[in-house]
Amino acid sequence: MGGEANRVKLGLPTDWKPDKQADQPVYLQIVAYIKEKIASGDWPVYRSLPPQRAMAEAWGINRSTLITALDELKAEGLIESVVGSGTVVSNNTWSLLSSGEPPDWPSYVRLGEHPSNTETVQDINRFESDPAIIRLGTGELSPRLLPYRETEDILAALRGKLSNLGYSEPKGWLPLREAVSAYLKTRGIEASPGQILVVSGALQALQLVSQGILRQGSGILLERPSYLYSLSVFQSARMRLLGVSMDEQGIRPEALARQKQLREAALLYTIPSFHNPTGILMSAERRRQVMAICERERLPILEDDAYGELWLDEPGPPPLKALDQKGLVLYAGSLSKTLSPGLRIGWIVGPEPVIERLADVKMQTDYGASALSQIAAKEWLEHDRYLRHLAMIRASLRERRAIACQALERWFFDLAEWQVPQGGFYIWLRLKRATSARSLFSRALAKGILLNPGYIYDHTDARHLRISYSYAAEEELEEALFVLSQLLRDSL
Template sequence: MSEVNWKPVKSSSTPLYLQIVNYIRNKIMSGEWTIGTKLPSQRQLAACFEVNRSTVITALQELIAEGLLEAKTGSSTFVANNTWNVLATSSPNWPEYVQAGIHQPNRSLIQQINKAEAEPATLRLGTGELGSELIPTDEMKQMLISKQHQSLSLGYEEPKGNAQLRETLSRYLRKKGIQASPSSILIVSGGLQALQLIAWGLLRKGSVILHEAPSYLNSLSMFESVGIRGVGIPLDRHGLQMESLVRLKRQHDAALLYTIPSFHNPTGAVMSEERRKQLTEIAHRETLPLIEDDVYGDLWFEDAPPPPLKADDRGGNVLYLGSVSKALSPGLRIGWLVGPEQVIDRLADIKMQTDYGSSSLSQAVVNQWIQSGKYDDHLSQLRVSLLKRRNLTLDILRHCLSDCCTWNIPAGGFYIWLRLQKRFSARKLFQLALQKGILLNPGSVYDKMDDSHIRLSYAYPSESELVQGLQRLAQLIKEDFCQ
């Protein structure tokens, strides 16, 4: 069980322990907590319910006496029974089903981050998302009530997605040098779904997918869940290192390479034009298809990054992935995948089996933003705001942390890859900061072996939160690590 979002009413005439007994009993009787469910520890329950531990112990003892709970080794408590089960001869063993599911759970660190992100009081210094001030909510509302949507169709869409949106994207991509006709574009529910479809639809169990080390891909378990192994390739500030790429491709007979050439997550690196050319050459020579993840590509500050790999794609070697999540709104859940028609048809067919298409309302809205030119106007403003936040972050880092950390200066995107010097543990810093209400993304999210980096994002916190959060973080690093 991941969370308990209920608290007893302190002003009630019913004793607190009895309210807790009733709450847990209801959860068990209603089947929400099934037999075998492990309850949080007494300490965690006391914190969730905001009561003393002795109150929790009294409540649990009563439920144990009723036979609904049982205490096992240590202080773990499990659901042991329910009245329905007493009458029936058997009930499903949900814990066993949950264990048996094919899809792997998130790593516990990522579950901890997801949970902390849902706490309104958390100061989120690592979140890879635009803060609410940067999402154009008012314009979005205006657009939804404007006459432009009078012909809105809210039925299911075609397998590849809304035809108008694919036309619009075909024109938008041409400005980046990418030739993609609407039939080679698949609308997906965010870039994440494109990766899921690739994992399901294009790769054999046991395949190897190469990626930058560190990489966003390491924060996902979708490839591992279908038996695909990731192998990391070292990265420097110009992007992937080509010598290691060729060696590792041959060594593992890799099926694909996943890369984020522009404003890489988590390092912020931009692959140079020269490296892009080399990569395209090598990919051709070694028959290595590429997934180019360009979800940050529009978020440059002063100069646009070099053209996407897809712009130089001669033989249909590149599957190109874009999304409005990082530049407009992640909640719309709209992205796109561009590739050879045979691949797009195959993945569109799987998508139909999975969700029968992305939200038609979201597709209409994204079409409107891009087609009307409002998306470009918004991007111009967003670049200015992000640059301001980046500069603010760099000023604070220079002022407070230059004696014990180093970092990159991103030319776009969201991220600063902070390197802790002198063997400080990023994992420890993550836990320590979380106890103080500050959420960081430790490097191990992106490379399991990494314990010396923190991914900072200046996109999510407001300017005042950035100042406050970074100063508190600097203090924490100095007090606990820099002595």
């Protein structure tokens, strides 16, 4: 009893000892115990700790083990040695009490559900922000083509007229959906505002579809190559991407029918107008064939029409949605490729029950698109300024296409093959001889040129490059193509 009373007098526990059989080392158990005593206030600041000999005897441990524990606490700033007082509590700050080994964040990153981009795509995303780099593959309008002044005028005209900067209703701001509905009629699409969901772009439309109406493990048919192979939006939702071959008119109907019969598929994702990355324009006849197959197989279609208005020689055939008589097609449109990627406004059109479901999912993820962006987009679409802007963009892209094609004819006539695109942003350049595409990417980057190699759109492709004439300045476009031709000649 005398020993127990002495321990109580010294402030040592009568019912606690370190567990020498536990996985945690004894000295760490002592560190945790003393931290708990300090945190609870039992051992306040300036309180002297019991003598080391008494603690070691009470806990049945070697003094060397105790000293290791106390040194750890001293290193964390919780105790200190004071002449004449022994060891005292010096701090009870919570930030120190909770200090210790940081979380193993790398393991969290490795265990995350969303797959990482490939190394090349991560490099592209990283170097696109470098102003010294010539972006030869970027699928955006050049900063020189963005309508800064017109957008400023629109925003300035809103002075005194803003009535709502809060959250909009789930489907998006009604006046914008009404403007989109009116605009879609010029594309041959009849859609009421209730059949339209405002999204931040075509990519969000894909995410909502994969999360909202498809089951995990569903098969997604799509052109091969395809922009989607460079993303993880469907893979992160456990979808299976099932490639369908193409020809110069677009997705091949017999291959589509065969794929549907051989594998259970939930959806066809297609970019029929100025396809990304090949630039192919699906012919009117081919569109009718694809629609007939999907109607027969009851296979829904997700049509990505981000480039449909960017025809350069003559308008392309109407969208698949304009041919849809059975509510088969979900139609995704966007202002990112035609007006401004920074506006972050697009839409998805479909049967109202589907749109209601996607709107509900969207509200769970971002609570609606930017109110200010929706107001600006409505002002663009309600007046003929958008059609005038499109005419200017087409004229500029026509000139840029000519520059790119002339440079290719001059420096790539014996290195590659290509088709002159009828619209969109891209030339799908096929190298006549295979080379190490990753090595070419790295060597071009060392020269200040950022490429989009074909293998990011089809991992088996070592022969193609996606050449964009939409982004780089005209003089940089010529320079980059010349340097690229020299790199190819060096490698061959």
